[in-house]
Amino acid sequence: MSITPEQRIQLHGFNNLTKSLSFNMYDICFTKTKEDREAYIEYIDEQYNADRLTNILKNVSDIIGAHVLNVAKQDYVPQGASVTVLVSEGPVVEVPTEHFEESPGPLPDSVVIQLDKSHITVHTYPEYHPYEGISTFRADIDVVTCGEISPLKALNYLINSFDTDIMSIDYRVRGFTRDVNGHKLFIDHDISSIQNYIPDDIKELYDMIDVNVYQDNIFHTKCKLKNFDLDDYLFNLNKSQLSEEEKAEITRKLRREMDEIFYAKNMNVDP
Structure with a gap:
């Protein structure tokens, strides 16, 4: 539902609310030999190198309506990569048309969005069990915006950008802004669950658990x-x-x- 000018709260100055989306994904596989494990690491490093990750983050920037100011990227030895993108205000070319139960945040009347002091980062962590043949690839993506647009707009794209067996997603609104009367606003959009920003066809593929702290505007979903x-x-x-x-x-x-990662605890291990 669009927001009319009459419905918009008039703020005193810049919207200082910081909205943080942390998207943590895992890909899991079995690698029978030491050579296979090393080949898996090499494969992951090639598939998710710093250049490809940079393209993913630039697409995220476009989705949330940001302008890229600076990109720092690095492929590591022996494995892994990192990319950090600083973003600022930029034009919204097109508002996504996906239907969600909740709006991902108020949309601006003009084509310019204030996104100063914002950044998008990704770090990758391929690794393997020392003797059981299990290899995992983990990627941590953080999208942090300051202003009107919520990074939740990029969640669907991020889910589809990685081969994901396990997801751990956190969303938090920090700080406050003021209306013209000086009244503090600690959140500027309705949200009851991160799940409401994930399309139904994706949700059908996963078992999901929510842990939310509504009074502190903290939301967590794992899949x-x-x-x-x-x-x-x-x-x-x-x-x-x-x-x-x-x-x-x-x-x-x-x-x-998979269960150990999902429940964040070690299960019984054979002696």
């Missing part, structure tokens, strides 16, 4: 992929090459890894 096809989790291997016992054991290890 685990529902369907499990072993072939989707094997690197340089397919299940037709495995015995029934091997398939059962690898499946157990993969599911335990």
Whole structure:
């Protein structure tokens, strides 16, 4: 629903609210040999190198209506990459038309959005278990805006930019701004759950849990992929090459890894 000029709250000066979206994703696979594990790391570093990550963050900037001021990027040795993009005010070329249960924040009447003191970052962390054959790729993306537009507008794009088995998503509105009478505003849009900004076809793929602290404008949603096809989790291997016992054991290890990440705790480990 659009907001008419009569419905908009008149602020005293700049909107000082800081809106932070932290998107944490995991890709999990089984790598049978040490050579496979090293090849997986090499594959991830190639797929998600600093140049590709930079393009993803620039697209995020376009989606939220920001202007890129500066880009710092780095591929690391032995593995991983980081990109930081500083953004400022910029024109909104097109407002996304996806239907959500809640608005991702008030939209401006003019084509210029104040997004000073804002940034978008990504860091990647490929790694593997020392002896069980489990390899994981983690990416942490933070979108922080100061002004009217919420980074939640970019959430759908981010989900579709990564091959994601587990997601942990945090959204928080910090600080306050004032209306023309000096009254403090600690949030400038309605929100009850991050899930309301995720399209239904995506939500159907995941089991989801919310942990929200409404009085502090803190929202958390974690997601685990529902369907499990072993072939989707094997690197340089397919299940037709495995015995029934091997398939059962690898499946157990993969599911335990996913559960441990989803619930953020170690499960029982065989001695």
